[in-house]
Amino acid sequence: MPARRSRLAATEVAGELAAALAALRTELEVPTAFPPEAVAEAKAAARVVTVAGLPDLRDIEFLTIDPEGSTDLDQAVHLERTASGAVLHYAIADVPAFVAPGGALDAETRRRGQTLYAPDGRVPLHPEVLSEGAASLLPGLDRRAFVWRFVLDEGARPIETTLTRAVVRSRTQWSYPAAQRAIDDGTAPPTLAAMPWFGRERAERERERGGASLNVPEMVIVPDAGGYRLERTEGVPLEDWNADVSLLTGMAAAEIMLRGGVGILRTMPPAPPADVERFRAQTVALGLPWRAEGAYGDYLRSLDRSPAAMAVREFAAGLFRGAAYAPFDGEPPAETVQSAIGAPYAHTTAPLRRLVDRWVLVICDALANGHAVPEWARSSLGDLPAIMGRTSQLASRLDAGALDRVEAAVLSTRAGEIFDGVVLAARGDGALVQLVDPPVEAKVPGLDAAAGATVRLRLLGTDISAGSVLFAEA
Numbered sequence: 001m002p003a004r005r006s007r008l009a010a011t012e013v014a015g016e017l018a019a020a021l022a023a024l025r026t027e028l029e030v031p032t033a034f035p036p037e038a039v040a041e042a043k044a045a046a047r048v049v050t051v052a053g054l055p056d057l058r059d060i061e062f063l064t065i066d067p068e069g070s071t072d073l074d075q076a077v078h079l080e081r082t083a084s085g086a087v088l089h090y091a092i093a094d095v096p097a098f099v100a101p102g103g104a105l106d107a108e109t110r111r112r113g114q115t116l117y118a119p120d121g122r123v124p125l126h127p128e129v130l131s132e133g134a135a136s137l138l139p140g141l142d143r144r145a146f147v148w149r150f151v152l153d154e155g156a157r158p159i160e161t162t163l164t165r166a167v168v169r170s171r172t173q174w175s176y177p178a179a180q181r182a183i184d185d186g187t188a189p190p191t192l193a194a195m196p197w198f199g200r201e202r203a204e205r206e207r208e209r210g211g212a213s214l215n216v217p218e219m220v221i222v223p224d225a226g227g228y229r230l231e232r233t234e235g236v237p238l239e240d241w242n243a244d245v246s247l248l249t250g251m252a253a254a255e256i257m258l259r260g261g262v263g264i265l266r267t268m269p270p271a272p273p274a275d276v277e278r279f280r281a282q283t284v285a286l287g288l289p290w291r292a293e294g295a296y297g298d299y300l301r302s303l304d305r306s307p308a309a310m311a312v313r314e315f316a317a318g319l320f321r322g323a324a325y326a327p328f329d330g331e332p333p334a335e336t337v338q339s340a341i342g343a344p345y346a347h348t349t350a351p352l353r354r355l356v357d358r359w360v361l362v363i364c365d366a367l368a369n370g371h372a373v374p375e376w377a378r379s380s381l382g383d384l385p386a387i388m389g390r391t392s393q394l395a396s397r398l399d400a401g402a403l404d405r406v407e408a409a410v411l412s413t414r415a416g417e418i419f420d421g422v423v424l425a426a427r428g429d430g431a432l433v434q435l436v437d438p439p440v441e442a443k444v445p446g447l448d449a450a451a452g453a454t455v456r457l458r459l460l461g462t463d464i465s466a467g468s469v470l471f472a473e474a
Helices: 002-012 014-028 036-048 104-112 128-134 176-185 190-209 237-260 273-285 296-302 307-317 356-368 375-379 381-410
Strands: 062-066 075-082 085-093 142-153 158-175 218-224 227-233 262-267 324-329 418-427 430-435 441-445 454-463 468-473
Touching: 014 227, 014 381, 036 104, 036 128, 062 176, 062 190, 075 190, 075 237, 085 158, 085 190, 085 237, 104 381, 142 237, 142 356, 158 176, 158 237, 158 356, 176 190, 176 237, 190 237, 190 296, 218 381, 227 381, 237 262, 237 356, 262 356, 262 381, 273 307, 307 418, 324 381, 356 375, 356 381, 375 381, 381 454, 381 468, 418 441, 430 454, 441 454, 441 468
Parallel strands: 062 158
Antiparallel strands: 062 075, 075 085, 085 142, 142 158, 218 227, 262 324, 418 430, 418 454, 430 441, 454 468
C-alpha cells in the first residue's frame, strides 16, 4: 500500500511539482537553450568533422555500458583476457575535434561546465547534435575517439600504456541491468565476461594503495504515471567494475601529465587525524568498531546494510572532503593525490558531460605522443578550477533542491501517517533520519536519538514549492 500511495501522490500533484521544479531552475539560473551561434557551430562541426586520416581501430569489438536509455555515450570498452593478464582498450569520445577553441560553442561550454541532471530533464554541456549524435559513441557508427590501450598483468596492473586518436565502431549498447544479467547467466560476450576478474583485481589494487570506496546506495528519481517515485538502489556489481576502468584511465592520465610537467589533477587531501579519531570513536559507539589494525578501506568494504552501518556511512562521508582541481605547468602541485583513490588521478573519461576532460585528453595525447601541448589548453588551465567549482556547486544545489521537492510531492497526501526510520546523525537541534519506505531523508527538529537508532515518526505536513517535509517523533 505505501508504494502505491507514493505513486498516486506524485501523480495527483504533478502540476504543482512541475511548477516547483521549473521555479527551482529559475531560482538557480540554470542554463536554458544554447545560443544560436553555439548551435550553428555544433551543427557545422557535425557535418564537416570526419574520421579521415585517423588510425583505423574499427576491428576492435568495442561495446558501451551505461544507464538505461543513455544517448550521450562518452566511453566504449574492449577487454580481452590473455595468458598473462589482459589487454584493455578504452575509447573516449573525441569531443575536442568538434569544439573550436575561442568560438561560441567553446564559450558556452565554459559557461555550463558540465551536464546537469534533474527529474524534469537534463541540461547538456553540448548541443544534442554532438552529445547525442556526431560525437557520441553510438553503436554501429564510425566515430572519432581517444583510445587508451593498457596491457595488464594477472593482477590487472598496467605494464604498458598507449594513447591513440583513432576511428572506432562500437558494436553494442548495453544497459547495466542487461549486461549484469548476461554476465550472471553466462551469455555475456568476452569483454563483459572478463569484467568480474578485472573488478576483483582492481579492488585488490585499491586495497594495496590504501584507497577507500564509499559505496552508498543511490537515491533515484524515477518517472512514474505522470509523476515520480523514489527508489534507493545499490546498483549492480558491473557498475563498480566499469567505474574501475575509468579510475584506471584517470590514474594513467595523471601519471602522463605529472611526467610531462603540465596538466590538471583531481585531488583530495587525507582526512585530518582528529577527524579520523572522531570517526573511529563513532564506530565504537555504534557497535561496529573500526579496529586500529584494520585499513580504512577494508573497514568500509566490510560494512553491511544494518541501521548502524547506515549511520557509519553517513559519518564516513564527512571524511571525503576537500576535492579540488589542481592545474600545473612546470612544478607539480603541492598535493597530487586523490586520497580516496590512493593515487594521483585526473578526470578524463567523460568529455561529453564534463568540461575539464576535454583539456586532459588533448594534453595527454600530446604528451604521450611527443607533440606540443595545444596553446589554447595550456594557457587556460588556470581557468578550470573556478569553472568546475562554480558549476559543481550548481549541480549539487539542483540535485538537492529537486530531490527535496520530489520527496515533498511523494509524501504530500500522507500527513498524519506513521513512518519507520533510522537515525543517521545529529543535526543541530534534531536528527537526520532515513525513512524505510519511501526512502526519504528528513531533518527532524527536536528529535533526541542516537545515530543508528530506529525511530517512529509522524508526518505533520509538506510544502512542495519549498521542498520541505515536517516530521515529529510519534
